[in-house]
Every structure is written in C-alpha cells, then in structure tokens.
Amino acid sequence: MAVPPILDRDRPAPSIPMPERDPSAFGAGIGEGVSAIGGAIQHVATAADSTRYALGDAARQQQMGAVFRQQQADQTQKDPSGAGFADAIGEQFDKIYGGVDLPRDPELRQRAQVQLTQDRARWMEQAQGWEMNARATAMADNAGQAINLYANDLGQTAPTDTVGALAAFHATLQKIDTMVAGTAGLHPEAAIHLRRQGSQEASDQLVHGLIDRGALSTAREIVDGGGVNATVTPQKLNEFNARIDAEQRRLEAQQRAAIALGKSQAEQSIALVNSRLGDGVRVPEADLAQAATLAHTFGLEDKAYNLEVARQRQNINIESESWTPQQYQDEINRIAALGPKASEPEQVRLDQLRKIVGQRTTQFHDNPGAYAAANGAPPPTIDADSGHGFAERAQWRASVQRSTGAWTPTLSKEEAAPWIEKVQHGAPADRLATAQWINQWGGEAPNVLRQIDPNQDSAFSQAVKLGSVSTASMRDALAGPDALKALGGEGKAFHIDPLNSQQILSDGTKLTPDTLFGLGARSALSARGASFAAGVLENAKAIYASTAQKNGWDIFHPGEFQRSIQRAAGGREVGNGQWVGGFGTHNGQTILLPSNMSQQDFDRRLARATPDDLFRAGGHVGPAYGNGQSLTAGELKALTPVAVGSGRYIFRTGNAYVMAKRGEHGKVQPGQFYVLDMSQIPAG
DSSP states (O other), X not given: OOOOXXXXXXXXXXXXOOOOOOTTSTGGXXXXXXXXXXXXXXXXXXXXXXXXXXXXXXXXXHHHXXXXXXXXXXXXXXXXXXTTHHHHHHHHHHHHHTTOOOOSSHHHHHHHHHXXXXXXXXXXXXXXXXXXXXXXXXXXXXXXXXXXXXXXXXXXXXXXXXXHHHHHHHHHHHHHHHHHHTOTTOOHHHHHHHHHHHHHHXXXXXXXXXXXXXXXXXXXXXXXXXXXXXXXXXXXXXXXXXXXXXXHHHHHHHHHHHHHHHHHHHHHHHHHHHHHHXXXXXXXXXXXHHHHHHHHHTTOHHHHHHHHHHHHHHHHHHHTTTOOXXXXXXXXXXXXXXXXXXXXXXXXXXXXXXXXXXXXXXHHHHOHHHHHHHTTOOOOOOOTTTOTTHHHHHHHHHHHHHHHOSOXXXXXHHHHHHHHHHHHHSOHHHHHHHHHHHHTTGGGHHHHHHHHOOOTTSHHHHHHHHTTTOHHHHHHHHHHHHHHHHTTSHHHHTOOOTTOGGGBXXXXXXXXXXXXXXXXXXXXXXXXXXXXXXXXXXXXXXXXHHHXXXXXXXXXOHHHHHHHHHHHTTOEEEETTEEESSEEEETTEEEEOOTTOBHHHHHHHHHHOOHHHHHHHTXXXXXXXXXXXXXXXXXXXXXXXXXXXXXXXXXXXXXXXXXXXXXXXXXXXXXXXXXXXXXXXXXX
8 A cells, every 4th residue: 555755665765864964063163263363373283183073073974974874784684674773773872972082272182072062962853753754654564454453355256246444444444444443643645645546445445345256246335325435536447346246257258168068067967967878787777867857957858858757768677677577568568558557657667667568577487596596586506516505496497487487407507508519519429418417407407408498399408308217328428429420430330241130131122221210119109209209219219329348349230229219318227138218119100208107117007097087197188079078988089199298198090189078078289189198097
C-alpha cells in the first residue's frame, strides 16, 4: 500500500550539512580578533593554535557526517521505527568531540566551547527529526500491513451471498477505522490516507475474492448495486466488471469443455459396460447403476434406457440359472397369458426368457448335475484310483435324475476327460484299463459308459458291457486289435484256403467272418441297427484274434469264429455246448437271447406265457396287427421275436412289426410297437 510523502522512509535521507555558524562563530572571528589588536602584533603561536583547531574542527565535522549516515543505515536494518537513534547520535558526537584540545587563548577557547554546544544541538535536532520520521513511517507500515491482513481475510472468507458479503465488507471497514484511530502518534494526514487506502483495498479484495471463488453473480450484484461505489473509482468499477465478464466467459468455456469431456468419458464407460455384457460377463449391479447415472447426467437417455434393459436381462439370467426346463416354460406361459396387459419389465422378461430357454434347456439336459450344485447339492467327491465315493456319487446322480426328470451324468467333464482320451486315442491296453474302471462302478457303469463313449453301438461300448457277463470276453475283445496285428492282420487271420473243406460249404460259399455273421446274427440284430451289428462283428473278430493268438493257430477256424460271435453277443458257454445269452433260435429263426437266459429258459417261459402274462410283460398293452385286430397268445408266439435290448423284444410279422393296443376296443398308434419284456414272464 502507498504511504503519504511525509511518511515515506524511502525518500532520500536528510542532508547532513555542516552546522551553520553566525558571523560571530569561532572560525570566522579569528581574523577579526587579530585585527582587534590592531594587526600590530601577529603572535605566531596564537595564530598557529587557531589554525590547528580550525582544521581539526573541519575533520570532526566530516567524521560526524559519516557516522550519522552509517548510524541511519544500521538503524534501518535493525529497527526501522528509529527508536534510540537520537541518543546514539549524541553518544557518537560526545565520543568524537570528547577531550578535544581547545585553543589556549581564553577568548578563542570560549568561542570554541560555544561552537561545540551549538554543533551538538544541531546534530541532535537532525537525529531527532529522522527518528520521528522513521517512527511515523513504521507506524504507517504496521497499519498498512494490518489493513492488508483484514482485506485479504475478507477476500478469502466473505460469504458468497450478497447480503453476507456486504455485511463482512462493512465489518472490515470498521476494523480498519478502529485500528487507525487506535494508532498513537499517527499523523492526521496519514490516518486519512490509511482509511482511504483501507477501504479501497477491502473493496478490491472483496470483489476479486468472490470472483476467484466462483461467486460471480454476487460480485456482479455488489458492483452493479453500488455496494462499493463509495470506496473505489469509476475506473476500478469498470475493471471489476471486465474481470467478472472475463471470468464468466472462462467458466462457461470450461464448463462446455468439461461437459464435452465428461460426455465422451461417459460414452466410453457405457460402451465398456455394454461390451462386457455382450461378452457374457456378469457385470456388478453397482457398475450398471454407475453407467446409468452417467447416461442420465449427460442426457444420453437412449443409452440409459438400453442399460436398464440390459440390467433387467442380466438379472433374469442370474435368477433363472438354477431353473429346470419346466420352470422356464411355466414362467414364459404366465407372462404370455397377460398379453397386452404385461408391463414393460414383464415384456423384457418374457423376451429374455424366450432367448435363453433353448440354450438353458440344452445345458440342463447336458448336465443336470450343475443344476443340482447350483441348488446346494454338489456331487460327492470321488477317488478314481481307489473307487472311494463311487457309491455316494451314484446315489447323488440317481437323486438328481429323479428330482429333475432329466438324464444326469455321473462324472463331471473334467473327471471324464482322461478316460475319453484313453478310449479315443489310447492303445488297446488303455481301452482295457478304461473298461475295467467303468465296470468298477457296478450298477452305475452304464451311466458312466454313456459319458465316456456316447456311441452305445460302438465296439468299445459293447465290449465294456460284456464285462458284466464274462470278463474274459471283454478282455479278449479289447486285446483283439493287438492280437490281430501279431497274426499279420485280417488277411492272414481270416484267410480262406480253397482246399480246406471246413472253410467252404458244399455249394462253394466261403465261410468268411462276414458270411458266418450273416447266417443269422445280422437279421437277429436288425432292430438294433446296422451300427450295433457292426460293433458285434468287430468284437467277434477281436475275440477270435485273441483266441487264435493264445492257441497259436495259423489257419482260420470257422467253428471257433461262430463261438466268438456268440461271445461278442453276450453269450456265456456253460458246458455241454449250452450257452446263456448270445444267439439262439425261435421257430427256425435266429434270435438274440437275454443275457441271463439259455435257449431252454427262453423257450420254456415263452411257451408257458398266458395272455395275462403277455399283457403285463408288454407294459399293460396287448399285441395287435396294424389294422387293430388283436393277436392271440398262440399267434404272437408263432412270430419271430427281435431283440431291442435288455431282454425286450418286438415281433416281426412279414415286413412289419406287431403294434401295441390298449383294451379290447382300443386303437393302435403309428410307431407304437408291442414290446415284450422277457424278464416279466414267470420262469414257470
């Protein structure tokens, strides 16, 4: 803050002139004293003494001036208020002039003493004046600093509303006035200047402080409303308005830039969330809510709507993770029945359920165990090496299958993977080890086999099933590929010698493996399909090769191959040429016997079966021709039974099969064959 000229301590220091002497001063009167004697007597000693003193006095005056200036500099550095400066000058004067050798002439001595007193008084007067000026300047500086503090505090802390800001402004002016009035010794002109300067500084800090803190409307109201008109110049008011206008433009530009940047960042964030949703990532609810808030904030209402729909769809996906296929259908039917009365969220729900029901149903049927795990019933742990936990896993699988109504795999994909690898890419020894491991599951083995080899008609699957009736047949079937290689391949193992009557029928037909299989086995397996028959034939060749290798045969034995066909079909030789399971005959036609029945057992049961037995064993339906006419028990028994698996049979009549008929007056349905379960026929 500016200081009035009369208090400006930075103005040039007061000049330090030699103390002025009047005409009667000592130095000027030397010549007159000599003249008063009449000029007659020029006492050499007196003149010399006077000259000495005058020269010394001039040197002391110069020294005193230098000391005065040095003392000023030291005082300004040490204490700008000037306190003690005059006393210090007095001490310096006394030190310089103390013990001065005065002239010996009495009159000259008296004049010198008077001169010393006058010189000291003049130096002290100048020192006291400088000290007073320094003190006044310091007081003004202190007051100015206090004003700066008051004004700065106002600019930083004044309320940002107009009424509060003006109240703080007037309170600050009052503080300044009180401070100035309480400053003792302050020159009146300095007090006036300080009050004026304080009001201007307070006005400036108030307006600029409001602008700096973003309270532009308050600053505008104070400037335009005359709140500071009495304390600043019109030029300053124009400066305030220009600053407010510039800041307003800056803030508007900054706001536009911030909005544009924020909108761009919001769009990027929303796009990232949508990308995660599109990739099937489960996005946390908080992330979705944040993205929706960003969309609303920047007016991206279309994106906000899409996010809300995406949130609903994700929640539906999560909610329905553990549903059964029937639950999906029930909910779809419920909402669909509402028609146009369905709310918008319900419409979104219906649309999403329809989108995922197919995939979820497939997933459910592929692995109902995952459904059970999601509902708090994870599969028990198993030890594949020791067999520990097999029984518990089988119980769990049966329980899940009953509750879901869907086939449930026994193994997880990870558990099944190494065994699948052995079957598909392993050596015969690996396939044998896998078959043995599967059969360790006991009654659960068929379910485990279905996972490891879904093709139930394959030679491997059929070989595994042989293990339940004959471990030797299973082992020979799975070791057969290696044995066949050792025999030199099929060409050598099944070579037909034209001169060997055992290998050729009387009509010239060569008894090759395919010929032998086609003599009856193929037709007996017709209902099981060509791939099943091919699997039986492949295992028959493998079993024969294992047998031939063990016996060291180097020629093909058709009779032994027929035994291999029996074994490959699940037959087990019990002595005296009798077989349990395998192939048999009925009414002169080759049939596949149940795995636990001999030819005699089969014939006896079927012969003794009553109409009621046939009705119950047929699943409580009766046999009928395609035209609906019922068959008698005798008519049914006269037909050829064709195995369909697990001891169950359909009956061939000409080129068709017997149909199922419910009740005496019931109708037959296309494709619904009469199926007889031989295990349900009493043994008799």
